Amino acid sequence: MTVQELSDLGQQLRVDSVRAADAAGSGHPTSSMSAADLMAVLLARHLHYDFDRPEHPGNDRFILSKGHASPLLYSAYKAAGAISDPELLTFRKAGSRLEGHPTPRLPWVEVATGSLGQGLPIGVGEALAGKRLDHVDYRVWVLCGDSELAEGSVWEAAETAGHENLDHLTLIADINRLGQRGPTRHGHDLDAYARRFAAFGWHTIEIDGHDVDAIDVAFTEAASTAGQPTVILARTLKGKGVAAVEDQEGWHGKPLGNAAEAVEELGGERDLRVSVQPPPAVRALHVVREGHLDLPAYERGGKVATRNAYGEALTALGTARGDVVALDGEVGDSTRTQFFAKEHPERYFELYIAEQQLVAAAVGMAARGWKPYAGTFAAFLTRAHDFIRMAAASGADINLVGSHAGVAIGEDGPSQMGLEDLSMMRAVHGSTVLYPCDANQTAHLVAELADRPGIGYLRTSRGETPVIYGPGETFPIGGSKVLRSGADDRLTIVAAGVTVPEALSAADSLAIEGISARVIDLYSVKPVDRNTLRTAADETGCLLTVEDHHEEGGIGDAVLDAFTDGRPVPRLIRLAVRTMPGSATSAEQMHAAGIDAEAIAASARLLVEHAVVS
């Protein structure tokens, strides 16, 4: 395309953005218009992409981090011939693939965006996959806005990309001066952004983002810069090309007042078509070896921390399968991810203490076909909550592992205790939440998660717990284990993780008193084993749940999921952590929280006597 054609293409993208938002009656045309020339040049001259084969391993990756500028993305798809004009005008309507913010319902969108500051860290994950796993030279282009550069996650990514010398990663920053509410912190001071990125080890280029020649030169320079990622800081105007809105406040997220006039001002409708350059022929290297999975086996009667079993099982899984990767938030010695690092250093990633980047890197690698397991303390996964939520919208298949769950960690105190993690992970759309109580169960569940779609979560414990299952037992997701059962059971105790041994001990005490208690190990917290719970309710009449987690959103609530369809609900008592813990030993903590064997037995007595606790 000639320079004039590039400019015309930019205008066409503006026109189509205006038209799409006008047809929808909502959307963000002005945020699209500022970046239209950047997108035009990228599409026509620099992107290598086969729209017919979005899964092509040589395709460049493009992430629209400023997801609200979706009209621009969809207009580009139209220019590339991937969607039709009538489809463009279905923007934001029920049933359309063209959502308000891009999601993978479109085959060319790998990750959902719309929560700002996520595109770059996910792009880092894709770039790491290209450079260190697939050894393929695709470029990762991330287009972001200026407002989102205030997000800490962007600087976690800037640090990671600089440190990892991700020279195939380019950030295109559309510095249009205006955020949603008004002017950004730095306005059009491109130098302010350049100083920051340069300090983090990036190559920086400052341009007029409406000068297609300058844009073209900048993209070429980015592609030829070795050893460093590049940020192109483009000075642009929000609403560029339509005087009524150009560089004006108060036009964020609104269709233009008069779309027809605006289209005319922009030179009218066009139908330029772009032949996007094809990707080179390449072969991605993550052939899934179908090797034998030799999971670690633990002898019954011993004591092993489930975090250790996790590390050992993940290492074995990595040996059996070449597509498994492990990510660490600088606590791999504690989570035991480091076992994997020793055996498979080429598939191990240290993201340091940056949990948003940790999860984002997993999302990016999953988008490239890898099977990531990302681990940190359960408590610190809360740092990445928004990324986990969005990963579900992306349909990402990632596994998260949270160690040091609950008050049972002991002396370190509340800052290190995961007490909200089950709640957080259960509320994620389509998630799987597992909480093993022993080492063999852990090892089995690590393997079960490998091919599980969606967001998987494995909760591990710091201290040693008794090995109560044999190495040969299986633990299907959605199942449970009935550990004690008899015809005269008068209640059912439902436990998971560290409360399973406590429940067994309580059942033993109760048996001596003549109270027979069923005990269920609810290792699959979501999906929950409804049938077993319903049978237990029918046969024993009442339930007692006990968990090392706050009372909201955890195992007690998971159990009730089996009874919220209109059927009779059993009487129940829920034991959980209701106090703010301090420092104490593990046993003291569990006693103080009222989740140890003694507390279970006491509540069980009340329950079978039909007494009300509160």
Place this chain on the structure above:
Amino acid sequence: MTVQELSDLGQQLRVDSVRAADAAGSGHPTSSMSAADLMAVLLARHLHYDFDRPEHPGNDRFILSKGHASPLLYSAYKAAGAISDPELLTFRKAGSRLEGHPTPRLPWVEVATGSLGQGLPIGVGEALAGKRLDHVDYRVWVLCGDSELAEGSVWEAAETAGHENLDHLTLIADINRLGQRGPTRHGHDLDAYARRFAAFGWHTIEIDGHDVDAIDVAFTEAASTAGQPTVILARTLKGKGVAAVEDQEGWHGKPLGNAAEAVEELGGERDLRVSVQPPPAVRALHVVREGHLDLPAYERGGKVATRNAYGEALTALGTARGDVVALDGEVGDSTRTQFFAKEHPERYFELYIAEQQLVAAAVGMAARGWKPYAGTFAAFLTRAHDFIRMAAASGADINLVGSHAGVAIGEDGPSQMGLEDLSMMRAVHGSTVLYPCDANQTAHLVAELADRPGIGYLRTSRGETPVIYGPGETFPIGGSKVLRSGADDRLTIVAAGVTVPEALSAADSLAIEGISARVIDLYSVKPVDRNTLRTAADETGCLLTVEDHHEEGGIGDAVLDAFTDGRPVPRLIRLAVRTMPGSATSAEQMHAAGIDAEAIAASARLLVEHAVVS
């Protein structure tokens, strides 16, 4: 103190750190030893603090962001005469105030730390309070480690502090080269950190962190630097002073092997006492005006968005009370926090798109006695989950406001929809969770939250909802409203927020069919109105909950809280968002999710027929 005495004090802090961890059998002595000289000079020469009056408004603030170095903090308290040696040796024991990571159980600790990267953003909040609210010249000193500089939240804070010219804020960075797992990304490359902070507008000083003279000069320079915050980058050695551990990997979070030998190597026990300089006499300015609260009033029968009512009520509250402050994450036009900004600009803070800093600033201001209301989209509060969790450990009294809740926002799609926020906020220790359905209720609840201790949460809606209550009605926290009730009610529909009008409409339809339904507006999601729910269960036999939120951890679970104490549980059906929404109108979204009047009525019919749904 002389230079020699300062060095001796540093050694004493090391000795006491080693002794405390040895007595505990756990803890982080080596992380304490690296920063001991920094702490000694700060305590003896630069901190202004009255340990007998921790609430003194002129006190400098000190935050130990590397909370695991708590032995150093407690050893400093001992040197200042605030705690005794026997108390020091209670470190990490049950009942001790000296927890593994510092919490406000100690009167000199304003905020809990231990989740890394939080000290600086909270310090920014305290510095903003000093500079822009109290107009008091106290200094805020934050001591952090090097590993935590990888956290994005640190760079959100660096950006904010630089932009706000917080020259009374000093970050002391203990660059000891070793994180928990091994070497940090930048090791002893102080310049790498200096470049980054300088780019964000900070004054930077690089020193040998074991040279007490150099430290003294640096602190003086920091205190005399105008217009910029200062970071002191101190090259230190982890485990400094004990050859067996000094600068060695593998000693994070462990007591030394032989404490007695280490103490001897450090020069033996000492009992130096420090006379910490007193704060100047100052008067904080946030006298709570007891003005008349003139809440906005809305006419019944109209339609008003609850987010609008929030903005108007907060503005009125700010007029009545001089201690109310509002914080915005660059969406104040959407959350309507901007109404407050217009009326009370001196108590309004724009934190831009940096939700961790948003919540941290609120925590810092609350620590200085202000009443913060911090608002953004409900979905984006997930970004600050770890800060909210830690705010509860800090005992902070802050209010968070999440707008654009649920699928009812319409076309923008899942990235913008708060569908996990009730779950997240309910699971926070001691939290209050409110979800109003109309404008007058919203206004009342905004005022109710002002003096509520702990973490408050108000969920608001984007679209207009009918005003169903009169302006005079009251809505106590922990209460609910019974909107329909009769002697022959056959079920109870429990709704909140946008599902209240749907529930009323469903009840009307059902009434025509001869099914009388009670309707409860559960505006107080936590604490929940157990008595009303139990009465409804007793009188109507079964419950139907309906919420614009994922099914896990929200209103359905909150309702069940009333029945988990062993009492009989009513049959129930829970309606919630179970699908991944796309773009559609608000009404289409609620219909697709199965939470509109039609879905409620259909489920109600099943429930009264004793049918099981699943």
